[in-house]
Amino acid sequence: SQQGEEDPQALSIQEGENATMNCSYKTSINNLQWYRQNSGRGLVHLILIRSNEREKHSGRLRVTLDTSKKSSSLLITASRAADTASYFCATDPRTNAGNMLTFGGGTRLMVKP
Amino acid sequence: NAGVTQTPKFQVLKTGQSMTLQCAQDMNHNSMYWYRQDPGMGLRLIYYSASEGTTDKGEVPNGYNVSRLNKREFSLRLESAAPSQTSVYFCASSERGRGANEKLFFGSGTQLSVL
Numbered sequence: 001s002q003q004g005e006e007d008p009q010a011l012s013i014q015e016g017e018n019a020t021m022n023c024s025y026k027t028s029i030n031n032l033q034w035y036r037q038n039s040g041r042g043l044v045h046l047i048l049i050r051s052n053e054r055e056k057h058s059g060r061l062r063v064t065l066d067t068s069k070k071s072s073s074l075l076i077t078a079s080r081a082a083d084t085a086s087y088f089c090a091t092d093p094r095t096n097a098g099n100m101l102t103f104g105g106g107t108r109l110m111v112k113p
Numbered sequence: 114n115a116g117v118t119q120t121p122k123f124q125v126l127k128t129g130q131s132m133t134l135q136c137a138q139d140m141n142h143n144s145m146y147w148y149r150q151d152p153g154m155g156l157r158l159i160y161y162s163a164s165e166g167t168t169d170k171g172e173v174p175n176g177y178n179v180s181r182l183n184k185r186e187f188s189l190r191l192e193s194a195a196p197s198q199t200s201v202y203f204c205a206s207s208e209r210g211r212g213a214n215e216k217l218f219f220g221s222g223t224q225l226s227v228l
Contacts, residue, residue, distance in 0.1 A: 009153075030214060031214050035217075040222075041221055042203055042221045043156070043217070043219045044219070045218070048214060050214060088155060088156070090217075092214070100158055100161070100171060100172070101217060102172075103148075104155050105153050105154060105155040106155060
């Protein structure tokens with residue numbers, strides 16, 4: 001079963017606009033991570049936010065975490081055509097018996113030049 | 114550094130055939146993982162190895178076996194392939210393993226079709 005669910009499933013914007021993707025999850029977590037996947041490639045780690053953190057920045061990326069709502073958002077500011085990719089949230093549930101980072105279904109982002 | 118290397122990149126099998134997917138990492142990571150990715154399903158964990166000499170089942174282990182050959186290599190074997198195993202398979206690694214708030218490093222994937 002999927003722990004994280006991204007919303008929207010697909011997003012199309014113009015270059016320069018901001019892109020916001022959301023992730024909801026079901027159980028308490030140790031951390032939440034965001035990954036990017038370019039077409040035909042493996043996933044690349046973008047950012048990790050711990051359960052005791054509320055906001056984190058990395059370059060043009062801003063991630064927020066609301067543990068009371070069990071949700072996170074990824075904001076990409078001033079998007080570029082090169083940001084076109086699928087974005088996945090992944091959660092590290094506290095109930096894990098082992099290393100079972102759980103991924104959502106992803107948001108497909110298209111940035112039009 | 115190559116990071117995580119998977120072979121082969123593409124494979125077509127007939128139902129009932131067997132094959133082994135190979136994965137190697139050169140980052141001296143302790144933990145390694147095998148995921149499968151299906152459309153709209155995200156990635157699902159098949160098996161993982163928290164450290165050399167140990168392996169554990171993930172969310173979808175049926176029909177698969179794994180071997181942690183040494184610290185660098187973690188292979189995934191399909192003994193009798195089924196069409197339901199048509200998927201893209203990803204190998205990943207992480208430095209220390211459980212509870213360490215770690216990120217995963219992924220290979221570029223193996224696209225497997227079972228006819």
